[in-house]
Amino acid sequence: MRKLVHHVLSLLLATIGCLPSTYAADNKGGSEIIGRFDRTFDSLDNLIFGNKDKQPSIYTGGAIMGIQSPDSLVISPQLDKALRENTAAKIHEGNGLTGLQLTGQTYYRIAGNGGVDEVDGETGQGFYRAKVQAEIRWYLLQSSLFGKKGRKKVAQLEERIARAGYEKEKTDINEFQVQQNIDQYYDSLLYGVLIHRVDLLTMLDDAQRYLLGNENISSDDIVRTLNDLLDAQRKLSEIEHKYPAAASLAGVRATTVRIDSAALVSHVATEQGDMKILRLRMDLLTQKDKNVKWWSRINVAPFVRYSNYFRHGLPNTYNLDAGLTFTIPLNDEAARQKRTIQSERAVLEAEEYRLSQRVADKTALVIAEVGRLDRASASELKRIRELRGYIARRTEAYRKGLGQYNRMARAKEYAMYIGCLERLIEYQYRRDCLVANLQSLLPDESILRFCHFIEIKD
DSSP: OHHHHHHHHHHHHHHHTOOOSSSOOSHHHHHHHHHHHHHHHHHHHHHHHSOTTSOOSEETTTTGGGOOOOOSOOSOHHHHHHHHHHHHHHHHHHHTOOOEEEEEEEEEOOTTOOOBOTTTOOBSTTSEEEEEEEEEEEOGGGSTTSSHHHHHHHHHHHHHHHHHHHHHHHHHHHHHHHHHHHHHHHHHHHHHHHHHHHHHHHHHHHHHHHHHHTTOSOHHHHHHHHHHHHHHHHHHHHSSSOOOOOSOOSOEEOEEEEEOHHHHHHHHHHHSHHHHHHHHHHHHHHHHHHHOOGGGGOEEEEEEEEEEEEESSSOOEEEEEEEEEEEOOOSOHHHHHHHHHHHHHHHHHHHHHHHHHHHHHHHHHHHHHHHHHHHHHHHHHHHHHHHHHHHHHHHHHHHHTOSOOOHHHHHHHHHHHHHHHHHHHHHHHHHHHHHHHHGGGOSSSOGGGGEEEEEOOO
16 A cells, blocks of 8 residues: 555656655655645745835946046155156256267377477487377267257157056056946846746756666656756866855846947057057157257367477477367268158057058957847847747636646756856856957056946837
């Protein structure tokens, strides 16, 4: 008789899909199975349909909407001071070019070598035995009187290039922080949904294992459920922190985004880190080209020379001379230097074009992928709402006792619904990561300035 009761109960469990809390095949185990299913269904119905007027608590716009413009102060006060002082030192160095040059010479003639006296032109004992000479020259074309503005501009441009490099490093750090905020926000949403899915799949897995022990279910069903359970558990394990379960499973407030690509690319062309550095380097080469003058290699120097002669047997004498000396190089060095600078600038212009094309291509690819993910989100949200309506109708039918009531099938319906919530969150996460990736192109603006978010409606 006991075996007959057990067989009937096993058939009943196979029909209604109940989940036991133990694997014991007795009447008490069967009632515990049914109770566990029913409590889970009541809890899920409350999460999904608890308050019809309440908006879904899962909102995917909380992270991306928090992107702010980068801080205006992008380098430390110490570095800022050091850069300014370095530029001031370079300018001061250029302003200190006097062009004055002091030269001199002294020598002694060995006795008995004879010769003509350079002082009186006579031959004999009157020639000088030693000489001391000093001369001061003023190379005025190489002094600070010329090219002062050009040198100052070069020093200032070099400082701006250095600053742009440090600003780019800060932009990279900001990009990492934005991505981290998005990760944490979506981790909390995904964790809250996955907890419910893991609990439901665990219950379903336990039920199928029980039925398998009584040979009332195929192993294929268990494998599929186990695979889903392990996948959900793996995703949970990848989330760094622990978060509470979602207080509502009524749906997800999802958005689509429209990006003004033309305005974005135009702004990036002038403000993006690499583009800004390239442009400043071209400005620097332009200024250096202006600073190269054809006369800069010419040396024109007025001078004053004092000479003192120590003569043998005669009074010492001296001369004081004034004059002008000049040297003119017979080559086209200045022209060749200009051509070199111009060729370097042409390389930078080509690099700027290549970089601008890469930015435009990246923006176009991101926008295309954002559009694809938005369409997937809209489709998934439509599926969620359809499943929600289906579950509502099925719940009402179960309540009225219409049709066959299979608890296993009903659990799979809830699992399907929660899986859709999970996928929608993942679509929105990937979309927001792409939008945030564009923030790396903007050192001075929030990407949200070029984005328009629209909540997906029914």
